[in-house]
Amino acid sequence: MVFNGFTRTTPPGTILVVADERQYQKKPSANHEVLFGRGQDDVHVAVGIDDPYVSRKQGMLLCDGSGWRLRNIGKLPIRLVDESMVLAGHELALRTGCTPLLVGAPAHRVHLVEVYVAGFPKPGAEIGPDSPTRSPDEYELSxxxxxxxxxxxxxxxxxxxxxxxxxxxxxxxxxxxxxxxxxxxxxxxxxxxxxxxxxxxxxxxxxxxxxxxxxxxxxxxxxxxxxxxxxxxxxxxxxxxxxxxxxxxxxx
Structure with a gap:
């Protein structure tokens, strides 16, 4: 089963970065960096190459050998879909799964950078297109x-x-x-x-x-x-x- 470029045998902690139909995948290794931004010759994943509001080096993904964290090395904030922001010079620890990032000036253009971090495979039946849709855990209200x-x-x-x-x-x-x-x-x-x-x-x-x-x-x-x-x-x-x-x- 393949999910966003990962298989069930993908090593936990592997990262996949996807932006503007480009992607980069890297197994976890200490002190490794993955760069994304407008400067396509200086980064691993180019995004917004014709957008002057995106920094040449907008973001850096850093690995300590197992976990990953995002560091904003650009000028504008990197925004998350929950409306929170990673400001210039600040960092965010990444959890397993997908973390969508929004870069660029909201009043002009916004570019999506999808960051996937592989977790440990879960036991049980694999999920496919014909599997029943699950509902998230709901909170009880009277x-x-x-x-x-x-x-x-x-x-x-x-x-x-x-x-x-x-x-x-x-x-x-x-x-x-x-x-x-x-x-x-x-x-x-x-x-x-x-x-x-x-x-x-x-x-x-x-x-x-x-x-x-x-x-x-x-x-x-x-x-x-x-x-x-x-x-x-x-x-x-x-x-x-x-x-x-x-x-x-x-x-x-």
């Missing part, structure tokens, strides 16, 4: 918790541009107007329910980081709820179908 979280997450579920959590007051008003609401919601009651969800999911199975005060620098603003909503969307705990609790469907 009916009341789901209603409150959907109300603050509705902009994300509609995929509104630059979505932010709904205010407590607006969420309460929307819930109170929803068909079969069954109770009168207030801004305080929505806040209490969502705060309880954050507290439980920050310390339970597969804890969600960045959803409690004290974990994030002040002022936190909407950050705690944003992080909660993002985690629930990634795990498919929330889906557009949940908009039905507000009397909406998922067709927009």
């Amino acid at each position: 009916e009341i918790e789901r209603m409150a979280v959907v109300a603050i997450a509705q902009r994300y579920l509609r995929q509104d541009p630059a979505a932010q959590p709904m205010s407590w007051a607006q969420a309460a008003d929307d819930l109170s107007r929803a068909p079969g609401a069954g109770r009168r919601w207030t801004a305080r009651s929505v806040e209490h329910v969502v705060a309880a969800v954050r507290q439980r999911l920050a310390t339970g199975r597969s804890p969600i980081p960045g959803i409690l005060r004290g974990e994030m620098p002040e002022p936190v603003g909407n950050t705690l709820n944003h992080n909660l909503i993002t985690a629930l969307l990634r795990s498919a705990t929330l889906t557009p179908d949940d908009l039905a609790v507000l009397g909406e469907d998922d067709e927009f």
Whole structure:
């Protein structure tokens, strides 16, 4: 079975870098470097060769013999798909699997660099195109918790541009107007329910980081709820179908 250039016998820690239909693969070895950037004669994987916003040497992948880490040696930040950034001169430890990297100036062009690090093969049946689709591990929410979280997450579920959590007051008003609401919601009651969800999911199975005060620098603003909503969307705990609790469907 081949997966992104790897086979089941690929040594763990092997790295594969893919960008602009170019790729480079290297087994783990101490003090080895893999370079990517615009200067195609000076790097192992060229990316954005006609884009002046990409540095000639934008990133370096360093191996200590087993694990790999990314170092940004360019000018602009290297962005990750979760919106975090590796700033110039900073590093990020890479885990096994795929780490997509975005390089370039967002207002101009953005280039994708896919970094794959091979892990140990898992026992059991191989996965193929006809294998059943698996769902990620979902977080458990009670009916009341789901209603409150959907109300603050509705902009994300509609995929509104630059979505932010709904205010407590607006969420309460929307819930109170929803068909079969069954109770009168207030801004305080929505806040209490969502705060309880954050507290439980920050310390339970597969804890969600960045959803409690004290974990994030002040002022936190909407950050705690944003992080909660993002985690629930990634795990498919929330889906557009949940908009039905507000009397909406998922067709927009």
